[in-house]
Amino acid sequence: MKFTKITEILSKNAKKTVLYESDCTNTAVINLQPGDSVPAHQHPNTDDIWVVIQGEGEFLGGKGVSLPMKAGTIIPNLKGEAHGIKNTGDEPLVVIAFSAPVPIETFPVD
DSSP states (O other): OOOBOHHHHSOTTOEEEEEEEOSSOEEEEEEEOTTOEEEEEEOTTOEEEEEEEEOEEEEEEGGGOEEEEETTOEEEEOTTOOEEEEEOSSSOEEEEEEEESSSOOBEEOO
16 A cells, blocks of 8 residues: 555645644645545545535545535545545635544545
8 A cells, every 4th residue: 555645636726734733633724626626535544524614516435425515514534434525616615624643644545
């Protein structure tokens, strides 16, 4: 398995900004322009909870699972679960990600 930084799998125009990081947790904002995505990936030791603040898109789970998401949606991604997102709307998709524990190991999902 290859360890990957989340910033290495973001779409070209997608941005991740870390708001807070401690020895235990990490909080970041993920900003995806229309059409941008974070491909399905997993964290073997970290829970990753997403709160959609703006826009709409689709949650990309393992085995081809795809679910709609919009502002107000909360998505708990438990350790080891495949998760990704794609902006399917016409405006930026903004997601706050709360992750613990850190460090966060990221592995792509086929």
